[in-house]
Amino acid sequence: IATRLSVTNFDGYLADPDRALFLAYVDGEPVGYTMVVFGEPTDADVAASIRLRPTSELSKVYVLPGHHGAGIAPALVAASLDCARQRGANGMWLGVNHLNARANRFYEKSGFKQVGMKKFLVGENWEDDFVRERPL
Numbered sequence: 001i002a003t004r005l006s007v008t009n010f011d012g013y014l015a016d017p018d019r020a021l022f023l024a025y026v027d028g029e030p031v032g033y034t035m036v037v038f039g040e041p042t043d044a045d046v047a048a049s050i051r052l053r054p055t056s057e058l059s060k061v062y063v064l065p066g067h068h069g070a071g072i073a074p075a076l077v078a079a080s081l082d083c084a085r086q087r088g089a090n091g092m093w094l095g096v097n098h099l100n101a102r103a104n105r106f107y108e109k110s111g112f113k114q115v116g117m118k119k120f121l122v123g124e125n126w127e128d129d130f131v132r133e134r135p136l
Contacts, residue, residue: 033062036058098128110134
């Protein structure tokens with residue numbers, strides 16, 4: 001978290017023309033966000049798994065726990081999908097830990113189908129992620 005979600009990294013994300021970030025607010029307070037990364041994936045497992053080109057990645061979907069179930073995540077994902085579509089993508093993909101049942105149910109409900117697997121480094125531990133994709 002300290003490496004990937006630092007203020008410095010977010011400054012870079014916001015300045016990057018190949019990324020778009022969406023924030024959700026409740027009563028003026030930020031409660032969630034998504035990040036879209038435009039362009040081809042750099043991960044070989046992902047590149048081999050996805051079928052829809054051009055593509056964009058739904059890189060981050062976070063909603064504070066006290067706001068789960070309030071429709072915030074679906075609204076953020078919808079905005080992300082619309083943005084990718086407007087940028088010319090035909091599909092969107094994401095990686096999600098294969099053991100995260102709640103997230104996998106949400107992504108399945110949101111139209112993301114499992115199309116492959118990839119390894120993901122968390123700290124010093126390798127995790128297995130489902131690669132999910134949906135048409136735009």
